[in-house]
Amino acid sequence: MDVMQQEKEQIPASAKPDVWQARQRGQWRPWLWVAPAIILVAVFLVYPMLSTIWYSFFDATSVNFVGFDNYTFIFGNRGMLEILRNNLLWLVLATLATVALGLIVATLVDRVPFESAAKATVFIPMAISFVAAGIIWRFVYYYVPPGRDQIGILNASIAFFGGQVQSWITQSSTSNFMLIIAYTWMWTGFCMVILSAALKSIPADIMEAARTDGANGLTIFFRITIPMITPTIVVVATTMVINILKIFDIIYVMTGGNYGTNVVAVAFYQQLFNFNQFGRGSALTVILLLAVLPIMYFNVRRFRAEEAQR
Amino acid sequence: MTIFRQRQRIALDRLVEEYSTRGLSRRIFLQRASALGLSAGSAGALLAACGGGSSLNEDPNQNNGPTEATSLTMLTTWGGEELESFEAAIKSFRDQGTTVDIESNRDANAVLTSRIRANNPPDIAILPNPGKMQEFAQQNRLIRLDNFLDMSAVERDYAQSWIDLGKYNDGFYAIFYKAANKGTVWYNPKLFDTDKLELPTTWDDLIALSDKIAGDDKYPWAMGVESEASSGWPATDWIAQLYLSEFGGEKYDQWIQHQIPWTDDSIKAAFEKFGKIVSGDHYINGAPQSILATNFGNATSQPFVDPPQAYMTYIGDFAPSFITGANEAAKPITDYNFFGFPTITEQYAGAVTGGADVIVAFKDTTAVRDFIAYLITPEAQTIWVERGGFTSPSKAVSLDAYPNEVARTSAQMLVDASVFRYGAGDMMPAQVQSAFWSGMLTFIENPDQLDSILENIESVAQQAYTA
Numbered sequence: 001m002d003v004m005q006q007e008k009e010q011i012p013a014s015a016k017p018d019v020w021q022a023r024q025r026g027q028w029r030p031w032l033w034v035a036p037a038i039i040l041v042a043v044f045l046v047y048p049m050l051s052t053i054w055y056s057f058f059d060a061t062s063v064n065f066v067g068f069d070n071y072t073f074i075f076g077n078r079g080m081l082e083i084l085r086n087n088l089l090w091l092v093l094a095t096l097a098t099v100a101l102g103l104i105v106a107t108l109v110d111r112v113p114f115e116s117a118a119k120a121t122v123f124i125p126m127a128i129s130f131v132a133a134g135i136i137w138r139f140v141y142y143y144v145p146p147g148r149d150q151i152g153i154l155n156a157s158i159a160f161f162g163g164q165v166q167s168w169i170t171q172s173s174t175s176n177f178m179l180i181i182a183y184t185w186m187w188t189g190f191c192m193v194i195l196s197a198a199l200k201s202i203p204a205d206i207m208e209a210a211r212t213d214g215a216n217g218l219t220i221f222f223r224i225t226i227p228m229i230t231p232t233i234v235v236v237a238t239t240m241v242i243n244i245l246k247i248f249d250i251i252y253v254m255t256g257g258n259y260g261t262n263v264v265a266v267a268f269y270q271q272l273f274n275f276n277q278f279g280r281g282s283a284l285t286v287i288l289l290l291a292v293l294p295i296m297y298f299n300v301r302r303f304r305a306e307e308a309q310r
Numbered sequence: 311m312t313i314f315r316q317r318q319r320i321a322l323d324r325l326v327e328e329y330s331t332r333g334l335s336r337r338i339f340l341q342r343a344s345a346l347g348l349s350a351g352s353a354g355a356l357l358a359a360c361g362g363g364s365s366l367n368e369d370p371n372q373n374n375g376p377t378e379a380t381s382l383t384m385l386t387t388w389g390g391e392e393l394e395s396f397e398a399a400i401k402s403f404r405d406q407g408t409t410v411d412i413e414s415n416r417d418a419n420a421v422l423t424s425r426i427r428a429n430n431p432p433d434i435a436i437l438p439n440p441g442k443m444q445e446f447a448q449q450n451r452l453i454r455l456d457n458f459l460d461m462s463a464v465e466r467d468y469a470q471s472w473i474d475l476g477k478y479n480d481g482f483y484a485i486f487y488k489a490a491n492k493g494t495v496w497y498n499p500k501l502f503d504t505d506k507l508e509l510p511t512t513w514d515d516l517i518a519l520s521d522k523i524a525g526d527d528k529y530p531w532a533m534g535v536e537s538e539a540s541s542g543w544p545a546t547d548w549i550a551q552l553y554l555s556e557f558g559g560e561k562y563d564q565w566i567q568h569q570i571p572w573t574d575d576s577i578k579a580a581f582e583k584f585g586k587i588v589s590g591d592h593y594i595n596g597a598p599q600s601i602l603a604t605n606f607g608n609a610t611s612q613p614f615v616d617p618p619q620a621y622m623t624y625i626g627d628f629a630p631s632f633i634t635g636a637n638e639a640a641k642p643i644t645d646y647n648f649f650g651f652p653t654i655t656e657q658y659a660g661a662v663t664g665g666a667d668v669i670v671a672f673k674d675t676t677a678v679r680d681f682i683a684y685l686i687t688p689e690a691q692t693i694w695v696e697r698g699g700f701t702s703p704s705k706a707v708s709l710d711a712y713p714n715e716v717a718r719t720s721a722q723m724l725v726d727a728s729v730f731r732y733g734a735g736d737m738m739p740a741q742v743q744s745a746f747w748s749g750m751l752t753f754i755e756n757p758d759q760l761d762s763i764l765e766n767i768e769s770v771a772q773q774a775y776t777a
Contacts, residue, residue, distance in 0.1 A: 073773075078766065079745075143603040145596025148619075167599035170536075171755065256539035258751050259602070273420035275741040276445070 049289070056282035060275075070283035083262045087291075089176055090183075090247060090263060095240045097184040099233065102191025107221060110199050119196065123189035130186070134253030137182035143167035172260035179261055183250055187243070191236050198232035199225065231306060238299045242292055264288050370674060371454045371481075379433075379675035381409035385425075386436040387418045388667075391631065395700065399693040403684045408677050417539075419740075426451060431672035434681065439736030440475050440484060441743070443668055447478035453671040456482040458679045464686070467706040471730055476668065484668040485686055488694075489703040490626040491724045492547050492733055493662035494648040496633075497622040498613045507621075513555075513654045517586065523621050524592035531587060531594045532620035533601045534609025535750065542747030543735060544606045544625060545584065545754065547663070549746075550734035551624075552580040554661045556654040559729040566737040568775045572768035578760065583654075585757045595619065598754045611636030614646050624651070626665065627720040631699050642716040650723060660728035665736055666703060739774040742767065 059066045074080045109118040125133065142152030146165050150156040155165040168178045202225065210220050226233070248265035251257055257266040264284055272281030388396055393414055404410055413432065415421050419442065425431050431451065437443055446452050461482070465473065468486070476484040495516075502509070507523070510516040523530035535544045554562050557576050564570050565577065587593060594601060601609075610632040612619040623629075633646050640646055653659040669685060671678045684690055688706035695702055695711045701721045712718040724730070735743040749763045 077769075143596075143599060145600040147595070167596075167603040170599060170602035170751075252539065256541055258541050258748050259755075269420075270744065273417075273423050274744060275739075276423060277741070 052282045052289075053286055055278055056286045058279050058282075060277045060279055062278050066279065070279045071287075073280060074283055074287065079262070080267070082260060083264055083267050086176060086261060087245065087263050090180060090244050091241060093177075094180045094183050094187075094244045094247075095237055097180065098187045098191050098240050099195075099237050101184065101188045102236070103195050103233070105188065106192045106196035106199055107225065110196065119189075119192065122192055125186045126189045128186070130249030131253050133182060133186050134250045137178075137185070137250075138169070138254055141168040141178055143170070169255055169261075170259050175255060175259045175261045179250055179254055182254070183244070183247065186250075187240065191240065194236050195229065195232060198229040202228045231302070234302060235299070238295050238302075241295050245288060245292055370450065370452070370672070371457065376458075376674045376676045376679055379677040380407065381411065382433040382675065382677040382681060383411045383413065384434045384436070385413045385415065385418055385422060385432040386667075387414070387416055387438055388436065389414045389416065391699065395694045395697045398697060399690050400681075400684070403681065403690070408680065410681065426672075433673045433675060433678050434669065434671050436487065436667050436669055437484070438667055439665065440668055440732060441737055441739065443476070443484045443670055444478055445739075446670065447481065447483045451672060452478075452483045453674045453678070454481040454483060455485060455671065455682065457674075459485075459683060459686075467686070467688070467704045469703070469705070469725075469730075472666075472703050475732060484670045485682065486666040486703045487669050487685065487691075489666040489701045489724060490628055490664050491662060491701060491720045492551060492626040492664050493651040493723065493727070494627050494629070494720060495622055495624045495651060496610070496613065496629045496646060496648045498618050499644060499647050501613070501618055501621050509649045510652050513583070513652045516652045517590075520587070520590060520593055524590065527592070529592065529595045529620045530622060531590075532609045532612035532623040533587070533594050533597075534604030534606045535601055535754065536603060536605045540747060541602075542750040544609075545750035546735040546743075546746050547626065547733055548584045548587075548624060549577075549580050549750070550731075551651050551663045552583050552654070553577070553734065554663050554729065554731050555651060555658055556580065556583075558655065558658040558661065559731055562731050562734070566734050568738075568742075568771050572764045572771060573761070577764065581753060581760055581764070585753070585760075588754055589757055598757075601754050602751060607632045607635070614640050627701060627717075628699065630716065642714040647716060648720070658729060660726070662723060662727040662730050663733050664724060664730060665733045738771075741774045742771045745770040 055062050056070055057065060057067060059069075074084075105118070105122055109115045112118075128136070139151075140153050141155075142150075143155055143165065144150050144152075146159070150159045150165060154168065159165050166174065169175050206224060206228075207220065210224055215223065246265055247263055248269065251261055251263055251266050252269070255261045257263070257270065264287065268281050268284040268288070271277040271284060386393070386396075393412070397412070400410060413421075418435070418438075422431070422435055422437075422442075426446070443452070455476075459482075464482075464485070472486045473482065476482055476486060497509075501507075505523070505526070507519060508515075510519050520530040533544070535542050537543060550562075553565060553576070556579065561570070561576060565574075570576070588598060588601065606625065610623055610625050610629050613621055613623055614633045615637050627648070629648070630642065630646065633640050637645075650660070651662070669682060671682060686704065688704060688708075691700070691702045691704060691707050692711045694700040695707055696713060698713045698717065701717070701724060703724070705725065709718050709721060712721055735746050738746065745767045749767050752759060752763050
């Protein structure tokens with residue numbers, strides 16, 4: 001707008017028609033440039049989103065309007081409440097674990113001789129697909145009744161040291177945590193790489209100044225490093241949160257949602273594809289959408305604030 | 311829906327008025343609505359809105375005769391050895407010039423749901439249970455097979471119970487192809503011989519036998535219910551067979567139609583009998599966690615590997631493929647064999663549960679008609695029967711064709727069954743079946759939560775059956 005107003009002031013009266021045309025052109029031209037993006041977003045994002053919200057108010061066949069029945073079903077059903085509880089558990093534990101571990105690894109290996117090797121090792125699981133990772137971890141947790149050869153590495157180690165072997169992913173007391181560990185193994189590398197890049201961007205003179213003032217390692221970490229990279233930590237954490245809210249593959253592969261490990265994305269898949277409950281499936285995705293929205297909003301605002309600072 | 315031009319709108323309004331006042335036939339209504347530019351789906355929806363029936367879709371059987379086609383697509387869950395045998399069975403059909411494209415997918419249900427939703431179903435699908443078939447027939451998705459099959463031949467070759475299972479209202483929509491006998495307890499004959507054990511004929515015998523083996527510090531049972539996304543189904547087979555053996559066919563039908571609640575004492579009794587095996591003292595190594603963690607296929611082979619890890623296991627007559635998969639040297643009769651599920655109530659002795667893959671058609675083409683007609687010929691079925699792993703529900707297939715004595719006895723048992731019922735879970739709505747599966751997993755881990763497990767399945771059932 002500012003630019004246009006400036007233009008207006010500079011226009012000599014005689015040249016008016018030409019400039020008017022130019023201004024007309026100037027007004028629709030930006031729309032032309034963004035049109036492909038808008039059309040793509042509208043067709044592949046906005047329309048499906050609106051129709052999903054629409055269908056969440058209809059019954060299983062998407063024909064009869066049922067109001068909020070699908071939502072009352074979700075919030076009034078013990079199985080569904082367990083699903084929401086599991087999502088919350090994932091959200092808190094998996095986010096904390098990946099970001100904290102990522103930060104610890106990034107800090108510990110920062111500027112040590114074997115830094116690249118260590119980072120590569122932690123990052124490698126990222127290159128494995130979720131399904132493959134799920135299968136790998138199923139083998140890690142594999143359980144054979146006591147007294148026979150344990151082929152899962154976890155139970156084999158426990159048996160070697162004389163402990164009590166457990167069926168880790170089929171007992172509801174441990175199953176959720178075991179799946180979160182598998183997820184953490186995959187995604188710590190991602191957090192570490194980004195946080196490590198942020199660490200490198202801390203100016204060396206600040207560190208030197210701190211050391212000169214006699215700060216020890218821990219003080220530097222909590223008083224300088226963390227405050228300096230807080231924006232990055234927030235970005236990484238929100239990425240993880242969105243990622244975790246959508247978690248599907250690991251659970252589908254490792255437990256199929258059984259043994260008290262079901263989450264919204266798996267339940268939605270079951271409702272839609274196994275039970276033909278289009279209304280309930282849509283309602284579950286809408287809940288997921290509502291859960292992600294505030295985080296997206298927060299992320300966008302954060303991004304804007306940072307842009308403004310530049 | 312598209313926004314219509316004014317004239318079409320008026321014409322449509324008139325059509326709706328005529329339909330409600332003069333009583334046009336549904337077919338003419340649909341034809342005229344399509345002529346006015348409505349898609350088949352919208353026309354159906356409009357018809358439904360006018361009170362013209364609950365159907366969303368135009369009945370695919372209202373077309374006049376099949377369309378010509380020289381190729382067809384087929385969706386199935388069969389893979390590996392099963393698929394190879396199927397391909398062998400249809401080789402001579404393919405040689406006659408029709409192309410058959412087979413899409414094999416373990417998650418065929420999900421694929422089918424989305425393809426039907428997109429109005430792009432395969433020509434033919436092999437469904438693993440008749441529950442889905444009923445659902446599709448109700449939605450008017452399926453082609454009536456009695457329009458072109460020789461029904462007198464079908465009635466001659468198939469027992470009435472199989473034909474009834476393929477019916478929806480008056481139409482015959484599905485033909486049963488590959489059957490499974492789930493009234494079989496598999497045991498290791500060598501172990502039984504050395505320990506001089508007798509085969510049990512009643513439930514009490516079975517428990518006494520199990521206690522005897524357990525008393526010798528051996529494990530009588532092998533059990534595993536892990537099966538990825540469908541974990542728990544082997545345990546629901548137990549419940550179904552226990553229920554049928556104790557309460558008979560009539561009560562069984564009431565159960566699967568949800569005319570008795572899940573909290574009924576009879577259902578509780580079946581669960582408790584199953585619980586006796588699960589938590590029996592020294593019955594299963596590592597129970598209950600090993601049951602949940604062990605794949606059903608691995609559990610099936612446990613009594614038959616060297617050294618044997620158990621004496622017996624209960625599973626359908628598809629067990630031999632798992633047994634020989636784990637121990638190639640295992641021979642029928644000498645190394646593995648089965649006995650019929652023990653009698654619980656004398657009156658219902660010989661009651662057998664089972665399953666079968668059903669063939670349904672979504673499109674009416676000449677290729678589809680020829681293919682289905684070919685598949686049910688005894689000649690085509692005999693090819694697979696001889697290869698093993700296939701029990702035909704057709705009486706026209708000679709028992710001599712079965713590759714060994716064990717397979718023959720099992721097929722005989724299926725044909726002779728005093729009461730035959732389809733596995734209970736497969737007859738229920740998908741949600742109830744799934745709740746049943748996961749309910750079994752919870753029960754195996756915590757048998758004392760039986761009441762709340764049954765209440766939970768009941769609440770799912772109440773919603774699913776009324777919907």
